[in-house]
Amino acid sequence: MPTIKLTKDVSVISGSPNTLVFDNRIIVDQGGKNSSIDINAEVQLATHGHADHIAGLFKKDAKIRYLPIEDYWTLNIIGRRALVYGFSSKNSDIFMYDYIKDNLEFLDNNIRISEVEVIKLPGHTPGHSGYIIGDVLYAGDAFFGDKVLEGYSVPFYIDFWEAEQSLYKIKELAKSVQNIVISHGPIYNKNKMITLLEHNINYLHNIVNKILDLISMEELTAEQIAVKLKPDISPTNILLNTITIKSLLLGLDNIEYEVKTNGLVFRKRKH
Template sequence: MKITKLNDIFVIDSGALNTVFIDTDSGVTLFDTCLNVDTAKKLNKAIGKDVVAVLNTHSHADHIGGNSFFESRYGCKTYIHKNELSFCSLTELESALLYGGASFKKAKSKFLCAKSINNVSTLDNLENKDIEVVELFGHSPGHCGFKINNTLYAGDAIFSKEVIEKHKILYIYDVKEYINSLYKLKEIEFENIIFCHKGILSKDEANSLIDENLNHTITVGNMIRDTLKKRPLITGEDISADLMKDLNIPFEIEYFLLVSSTIKGYLKYLEDIEKVAPVIDNGVKWKLL
């Protein structure tokens, strides 16, 4: 794993994503622990010091998958926004959120369901006042970034152009909140921004990428409306299947759950701005307004 020092922050390139840590007098504070125990062990070796606290930007499995290792190894506490506390202590809630109920076995893969932990608290109880918590909701119910001096670790509040092109539909829990957070990022003063998937950018570079993310969000919303023009009164799952086919997104369990959950979030947003409406017709279907 490659480590780069950026002011007071150490950036670890784990391959799949960037995570960061800071070194304090009491030990290392690690932000996000990647996908699983195997990766966490590599992180631990790269850091080379005791980890005294873990701060999670959000509760998705590729960010909290190593929490259980650090809790077991060091007895350290994990901190996360109160909206996602339960997702760390009972991680099957993550797959249940995507599926819409207690989920089947294949919906609990390592990509969707991490190992639960016990020693977890809310960011309100964070003692290190040098770390500024920045609420950047939308990608998840309580997604947060962390600002240390003039550097912002933004987690999944923003995605690289390469990730957008690769995945075609970014996972979003609440589209309105996600858009608001992108505009919030434009207003925040920082020298550099670090984001997980994947990059380190200056403020000017970040503003350009924020526009890319905003344009992508608008594009997906328009694609949903175009689908409803061609096929009025269809379910969210049917819209998801049509878009996955059109965009050549693999029809695999993980992808379908992520895309269908995202499309439902878009439909809620489009309903809020009075572009679509739900209809009860042998299930919940959607129509254009």
């Protein structure tokens, strides 16, 4: 995997997720294809509990293994599925993102290292956090590269509105760091990352407007909205996207909902 040196102490091993390495001692989000890289780091941090971000937490040689406590749902596969698909069941092909099936244990409740600042960026998951290390903000899955946005059509946020607030928080923080790194997307300089962040904010606002347009013409279930936004959507991504769509809809004050024969339908309120 190509490694990009960002500052004197900070490098990023590109991947999905991109993995941050500080001084060969602290690693953030070792997962995906980067799981097997052997760096013998003292500290393994994960931004959140999704299966593609937690492989580093299984490295027994690390002295400190930290995950935000609100994401301890990832300690076993049932919790991991519940926070991604909304439920668990017997093994099925629909659980496409079950990259890790093992139980996690013996995590540390705090990082105990002064070089790391934890930044709460909830929305993608309950405990999703960024880390500022060596003047670089690793923002995890708070926002995404454009190809990821296009590919999923709706970025995965368990709480759409908290996620939006987290993006504004990053915009403020951007003023005081040298670089910003995200997990799934390109590795750019700070100015291009700020442009990408703004693109993500606009993208969220566009989704709100598109959904409001759709439900002002006809009443629709969250699943129907998901299909209208992405006609070639997979069964797995219907499960994921409807979570974000329901979070978005129920945070709007000009909508109403009702049970019809096709399910829970939403429509824009007419004043």
